[in-house]
Amino acid sequence: ASQRLAGKTILITGASSGIGRSTALEFARTSPNDLRLVLTARRVDALRDLADQIRNEVGQGVKVLPVKLDVSNADEIRGFVACLPEEWRDIHVLVNNAGLVKGVARAPDIDEQDMDVVFSTNVTGLINMTQAILPIFQGRPGGGQGDIINVGSIAGREAYPGGSIYCASKAAVRSFTDTLRKELIATRIRVIEIDPGQVETEFSLVRFYGDKAKADAVYAGVEPLTPDDIAEAIVFTATRRENVVIADTLIYPNHQA
Numbered sequence: 001a002s003q004r005l006a007g008k009t010i011l012i013t014g015a016s017s018g019i020g021r022s023t024a025l026e027f028a029r030t031s032p033n034d035l036r037l038v039l040t041a042r043r044v045d046a047l048r049d050l051a052d053q054i055r056n057e058v059g060q061g062v063k064v065l066p067v068k069l070d071v072s073n074a075d076e077i078r079g080f081v082a083c084l085p086e087e088w089r090d091i092h093v094l095v096n097n098a099g100l101v102k103g104v105a106r107a108p109d110i111d112e113q114d115m116d117v118v119f120s121t122n123v124t125g126l127i128n129m130t131q132a133i134l135p136i137f138q139g140r141p142g143g144g145q146g147d148i149i150n151v152g153s154i155a156g157r158e159a160y161p162g163g164s165i166y167c168a169s170k171a172a173v174r175s176f177t178d179t180l181r182k183e184l185i186a187t188r189i190r191v192i193e194i195d196p197g198q199v200e201t202e203f204s205l206v207r208f209y210g211d212k213a214k215a216d217a218v219y220a221g222v223e224p225l226t227p228d229d230i231a232e233a234i235v236f237t238a239t240r241r242e243n244v245v246i247a248d249t250l251i252y253p254n255h256q257a
């Protein structure tokens with residue numbers, strides 16, 4: 001199955017930490033001989049460190065291009081593909097992973113700025129990235145070819161008190177993904193959603209504005225997934241036979257059930 005990645009270019013958003021970072025490593029380990037990885041996020045230093053780690057671990061067969069990209073900035077996305085060196089533009093897999101959560105607030109207390117940041121990153125950013133890359137996929141023969149893998153969340157399926165902005169954003173991701181899948185039916189473009197439950201990343205700290213004690217209290221008793229658990233699922237879906245679409249996957253730790 002790893003042969004199916006040979007010669008391909010993979011673009012990952014939010015590759016500087018957590019699930020995106022692990023996904024980059026997992027793609028590299030799965031196809032160490034002939035792969036290109038375009039790694040994007042705002043923290044470009046972390047992307048460069050990751051590029052070094054990949055080169056040290058798997059060698060020169062995987063080519064890595066770290067690119068600074070803020071998905072909440074529509075202008076940056078608009079110019080993104082044109083700014084890539086030509087040999088990096090033939091993207092086959094887009095992993096729309098960049099996302100965040102800002103605190104927990106019941107409806108009357110929702111902060112307008114937090115709402116803007118969460119929606120412009122998780123929803124508008126994901127849609128704009130998809131719009132930017134889709135023409136590359138659609139330009140391939142036979143109605144097009146490529147994989148769009150969107151990282152949603154269990155929160156897009158099950159709301160919780162205080163989670164409204166985040167839950168609504170991930171429900172929007174889910175709905176957009178479903179719409180896109182239906183629009184692209186009968187093409188060779190696969191549209192895939194992976195919805196994680198709790199995963200140990202920087203994410204829960206962001207959620208509680210860096211208050212580790214509070215984060216630990218909320219998650220007490222739950223043994224989270226690791227980012228590698230989600231990365232393995234993402235790479236698995238991308239390496240199936242072209243006729244196989246693992247369209248919609250919910251992955252949560254046994255303890256969270």
Ligand code: NDP
Nearest residue numbers: 014016017018019041042043070071098099199201202203
């Ligand atoms: P992390 O906080 O570790 O990683 C989030 C990534 O998103 C970082 O690389 C960050 O990079 C990037 N990012 C955030 N904002 C932007 C932006 N405006 N532009 C570009 N990149 C951005 O968290 P996770 O790995 O956990 O999160 C990855 C995805 O998984 C998110 O979509 C999240 O909603 C989802 N998820 C996470 C769960 C969990 O429990 N951890 C559960 C369910 C879903 P940088 O700051 O460098 O820009």
